[in-house]
Amino acid sequence: MKYPLILGFGIVAVDVVVWRAKLPGNDLARLFIRLALFFALSGVLFSSGLSPFTQAPYADVIELHWSGQILEIIWWLMGARLLTLSLDTLLLPRAWRKQRLFSDVFGAVVFLAAAVAALGFVLELPVRGLVATSGALAIVLGLAIQSTLSDVFAGIVINTTEPYAIGDWVTIDDVEGKVVEMNWRATHLLTGQGNTLIVPNAVAAKAKITNNSRPGDVHGVALVLEIGPEVRPRSVLDALERALTGSNVILSTPAPYARMKRTTANSVQYEVVAFVDDMNKKLAVSNELFDLCYRHLTAAGVALRALGVAAPALTSHDEKEALLRRVSLFDSLSSEEVSRLAKHLTRHEYQANHQILAPDTVPDSLSIVHSGVLSVSVVEAAGPREISRVGPGEAFGEAGLLAGIAMQVSISTLTPSVLFQLAKDDMTSFLKDHPEVAKQMCQLLAYRQDKLGKLAMPMPAEREHDHSLFQWLIGKVWNRHALSDDAGSN
Structure with missing residues (x-):
């Protein structure tokens, strides 16, 4: 084959154009085009004696020799990238592709293996010594970036068990927000105040996580009210049940309920729990429910007041x-x-x-x-x-x-x-x-x-x-x- 180097670099240039210009727009079609270009490059290299598993020929012509070396190294890196893309597009679930964690970690491992292979096969460097040196270096780096590595491995656990996904409303360590991004280091939450909260994966893996988006059509609203201990519990519960009946936004299934939660030395705590079918309704329903509880308690002669102060008698x-x-x-x-x-x-x-x-x-x-x-x-x-x-x-x-x-x-x-x-x-x-x-x-x-x-x-x-x-x-x-x-x- 005449001019294999020119043909090989031409194929690489076309691949770069397809990659940078995102042509065509469909990810799957673009992947198959790039795979075809990679197989074409492989055919050019192997048919002309430019095997990526050996040093390039033309040792007597230094320019051609190093051009062949560069083309063989590009083959290794191009193969590593396409292997990562193939796994990402064809095998990984859509939710994992959005989170990017597996793609990034797998891509880093594949690129590291491709770099070591290129150094060993193409440049014929002593890989054993390099691996031994890199092992000692990896220990030093591992000690230096312990917290980052714990975030990476915790992120792998989170992505494997999937306690939440992008778009879910979650509560992590008493902080509620919408998951907008998941990467190899942290989970990004958009809070109700419009701020972005970054939770390291190591913290999220150890925390209690409440996923408010699962199941997707039921979201709970809970209020805790403190009432004086002198009031009969049945009167309070009847008033709270009427308050729950007063809203037509609350779901009938699961049924809302009111209960006596706990007693203290100065008060009795009552909990009111209801359910809505949309996460965006929780704030409005919570405010409405508190207003209804106040009105129905007042109608029943039960006032929310400072504890320890006797309620005035109403004529x-x-x-x-x-x-x-x-x-x-x-x-x-x-x-x-x-x-x-x-x-x-x-x-x-x-x-x-x-x-x-x-x-x-x-x-x-x-x-x-x-x-x-x-x-x-x-x-x-x-x-x-x-x-x-x-x-x-x-x-x-x-x-x-x-x-x-x-x-x-x-x-x-x-x-x-x-x-x-x-x-x-x-x-x-x-x-x-x-x-x-x-x-x-x-x-x-x-x-x-x-x-x-x-x-x-x-x-x-x-x-x-x-x-x-x-x-x-x-x-x-x-x-x-x-x-x-x-x-x-x-």
Whole structure:
């Protein structure tokens, strides 16, 4: 074969172009092209007497001799690289290819073996002495990089056992984050604060690891609450179970639960556990669940308070006033106005699965939930669809009470519930003495309508388009409760 060196270096140049330009774009096709180029280079070398297992010929022409030596060394290194790529592309699972640990370690071993083989076969150096010297050098280096080597071997264990993979949400030593990278030295976590936390593999291998992404469709949310020991546990557990019922985002399977966790000298710890189907929902559900627990405990007469301090006794009068103050509709009322309005509240008890409000009904009273859980649903062509749940401290029916607007939703109890109601006549009497309160309520009602849209309170056709929603509501309230314009203008 004429000009084997030129042909060999030409094949190497084509391989470099394919490698650097990533042509073609498919990894598997590119690998087969590079393997074909390697076999072509092997054919050129062996057919021209340039065997990679011996020194290159042309000893009398120093330029040709060293060119042949370089080409033979390139053959060894090229073969090592293609062997690593073949293992990575054809044999390793996709998850391992993303983590890069096995590819990097195997590639380093193969390249080291190829370098020793090239020194021994091509350059005919004393490999035994080199191996002996490298062994002593390896001992020195091993002592110097002990921690790094422990990370490497721990990384091999982690990748073999696969306690987590890239994309999983894990907790390592009480630090929670999303796995974004795994390499031969460390695991990179993206924390909830948007920071990157690097956990050495040696630390991760010894730590307790909680993988929140397995199983993939169930994620737990847990809260621990401390209650005074004088409160009956059954009362606390009943309130916490109602709180769990108050969220329609929580999964029914596995079933959520509340339990008494442990007792201390000054308190009893209760744990509330629920499950969601998406990791991204955990924060919102955790906050919602804590709010629900607080409201249902308060409704049951159990307050989260400083331990060791006796809880104040609430009278029936105080209970009604406290309930009114938790309703945003009455935020603008003074203490005297709240006290007067609280006297007109009437108590109503309902069993579970009782319909409180039917669709297209104009409520003639304002209902405030004292305890229990209610479901709010709309009737669609496919059947009823729940849109929300109502718990202690929440009110409904204000649109009908103030402006005579029909509600387009159905409201029914999910658990035994206690409601306090304010009748239309009592509200009318109150608004005649405080017409400015009617305006403030209309402002809040208009704001809530903008937030809710037409689902719960659609606007009737008689509304004039040139009037704002607030002006239209003011007119409806004035007409429904027979308020005087002179009072309203004050």
